[in-house]
Amino acid sequence: MLLGFVTSGSVADESLFKTFGDDYLLDNEFKKTKEKKVDTIIPAFPKNKDLIPIQMEHATRKFYIDAKSLSVPKDQIPRYTVVIESPSGTRSVYYEAVRCHDKHYKTYAYGDVKKKKFIVLQNPQWKAITNTTGPFRYRTDLVGVFMCNQEVARRKVREIVQALKYPPELNAPEMTD
Numbered sequence: 001m002l003l004g005f006v007t008s009g010s011v012a013d014e015s016l017f018k019t020f021g022d023d024y025l026l027d028n029e030f031k032k033t034k035e036k037k038v039d040t041i042i043p044a045f046p047k048n049k050d051l052i053p054i055q056m057e058h059a060t061r062k063f064y065i066d067a068k069s070l071s072v073p074k075d076q077i078p079r080y081t082v083v084i085e086s087p088s089g090t091r092s093v094y095y096e097a098v099r100c101h102d103k104h105y106k107t108y109a110y111g112d113v114k115k116k117k118f119i120v121l122q123n124p125q126w127k128a129i130t131n132t133t134g135p136f137r138y139r140t141d142l143v144g145v146f147m148c149n150q151e152v153a154r155r156k157v158r159e160i161v162q163a164l165k166y167p168p169e170l171n172a173p174e175m176t177d
Contacts, residue, residue, distance in 0.1 A: 043069040045116045078147040100148035
């Protein structure tokens, strides 16, 4: 079941948020868009065996990156599929890209979990990564730790996979005096 994240002040949205709480993840704007081809190839829907957990401190949700969807094309903009799992087990799936130099993201598609397929967004736009808390904080961590090395994208997919499996901040040698 696809659920939405509160983005407007409507009574229906507030009621659904009160009912579903943290399960109310998916931005309502995604539901309002129609399918359309985009300038990037949408990967196959993720399989559990290909999911790499993202280590995030103080997160109530589980976050995964689909290893098979990871790419760093010539434009040096990493693309990936993220799976967000709420404490109740509800999953939301997005195919996105992040620009390291200016910390922006673009969501190309979201997943219909029941049908195991992506629904392509009609006119995806680059948006600033401003979420430092909440369900979309993972983008901050992707840019700050996993996908980017400072303001430059990691050059190879294997570098991203290595960073996801062994986060640099978590495995840095201890400083001694």
